Amino acid sequence: MKKGILVGIGAYVLWGLFPLYWKLLLDVPALEILAHRMVWSLLFVVALLAWRRDWAWARPTLGNRRLVVTYTLAALLLSANWGIYIWGVNSGHIVETSLGYFINPLVNVSFGVLFLGERLRRGQAVAVALAAIGVIYLAVQYGQPPWIALALAFSFGLYALIKKKASLNALHGLSLETLAMFLPALAYLLVRETAGTGAFVHAGLSTTLLLALGGVVTAIPLLMFGIAARRVPLSMIGFMQYIAPTLQFLIGVLIFREPFPPARLVGFAIIWLALLIYSGESLWQAQHNNGRPKEAVGAPDSA
Numbered sequence: 001m002k003k004g005i006l007v008g009i010g011a012y013v014l015w016g017l018f019p020l021y022w023k024l025l026l027d028v029p030a031l032e033i034l035a036h037r038m039v040w041s042l043l044f045v046v047a048l049l050a051w052r053r054d055w056a057w058a059r060p061t062l063g064n065r066r067l068v069v070t071y072t073l074a075a076l077l078l079s080a081n082w083g084i085y086i087w088g089v090n091s092g093h094i095v096e097t098s099l100g101y102f103i104n105p106l107v108n109v110s111f112g113v114l115f116l117g118e119r120l121r122r123g124q125a126v127a128v129a130l131a132a133i134g135v136i137y138l139a140v141q142y143g144q145p146p147w148i149a150l151a152l153a154f155s156f157g158l159y160a161l162i163k164k165k166a167s168l169n170a171l172h173g174l175s176l177e178t179l180a181m182f183l184p185a186l187a188y189l190l191v192r193e194t195a196g197t198g199a200f201v202h203a204g205l206s207t208t209l210l211l212a213l214g215g216v217v218t219a220i221p222l223l224m225f226g227i228a229a230r231r232v233p234l235s236m237i238g239f240m241q242y243i244a245p246t247l248q249f250l251i252g253v254l255i256f257r258e259p260f261p262p263a264r265l266v267g268f269a270i271i272w273l274a275l276l277i278y279s280g281e282s283l284w285q286a287q288h289n290n291g292r293p294k295e296a297v298g299a300p301d302s303a
Contacts, residue, residue: 004227004228004231004232005162005232007035007086007225007228007231008240009243010224011228013223013243013244013247014217014220014224015221015243016243016245016246016247016251018089018217019094019100019251019252019253022086022090023089024206025207026209027199027203028199030083030090031116031188032188032189032198033086033211034079034086035185035186035188035213036185036200036212037086037215037218038178038181038185040218041214041215042175042215043218044215044218044219045215046175048171049171052157054107054171057172061119065204070166071163071173074162074163074173075177075178075181076180076181077155077156077162077179078159079160081156084152084155085100091124092256093258094248094249094251095249096148096150096261097248098245099138099149099154099245099249099268099271100148100149100151100152100153101244102151102245102249103131103134103135103156103271104153104273105132105241105278106127106275107156108157108160108161109163110157111158111160115161116161116164117147121285123280127278130274131271131274134267134269134270134274135149135150135267135271136269138264141263148278149228164297169226170222170223171222199211200212228240239279239283249268
């Protein structure tokens with residue numbers, strides 16, 4: 001389990017450092033970065049599948065219309081999530097993007113109640129209510145709802161909801177999702193290159209390499225998480241998931257000096273308290289019911 005913990009922490013640390021990577025592409029439009037991320041992610045996972053000779057799943061999967069539609073919808077939501085995140089980072093809203101991933105677990109719980117007939121335990125209900133209060137407070141402080149954070153939390157929550165009963169593992173799922181978006185992304189990039197407005201090659205070697213490596217930096221933490229998810233208890237994964245938004249928050253405040261007045265800290269503190277209650281209640285419930293938490297069986301596709 002020790003290896004799984006280290007690999008899992010590594011995955012969340014890499015996700016948490018993503019703002020530093022996307023900031024290197026500050027002069028490239030977010031939509032173009034997203035398109036490159038989709039194209040190069042597919043090429044990377046295809047190369048990985050070829051190396052592993054892992055093709056047996058492909059034909060029955062592509063012949064399953066319901067599965068293809070499910071993963072296409074998931075790909076659209078994932079694209080929206082990635083695109084909003086990249087735009088948020090490069091437009092000076094790293095702190096707000098971190099907020100989206102802080103509140104995402106509570107959005108997932110709420111979706112379970114609304115769409116899957118799950119029931120909130122008392123601690124979960126308190127956590128969701130506190131998070132709602134925190135978001136409302138921040139909306140008052142911002143002068144408007146924190147749209148970036150809400151869009152990230154809800155798009156990823158819907159993505160998780162769609163994939164809840166999907167049968168593919170992380171690598172196969174990412175392959176199908178990037179395949180679904182490959183042609184539109186490639187067409188968009190070709191149009192920009194033809195018009196002379198594309199950044200690839202034209203914006204210098206470093207930018208070209210960073211765009212191409214976007215697929216690698218997308219896939220590696222996902223694969224690392226896939227290893228951890230099979231070895232680490234779900235409750236521990238639940239605590240690990242806050243590493244990424246915490247790092248993003250610290251990068252936004254300490255490195256890029258995004259404004260974070262004391263009044264806004266109050267709203268974040270309310271949401272952090274909600275997450276503390278949620279995580280503590282979940283850990284207690286797992287230990288109380290089973291003596292040991294259930295194993296994690298899946299992997300998310302984080303920003």
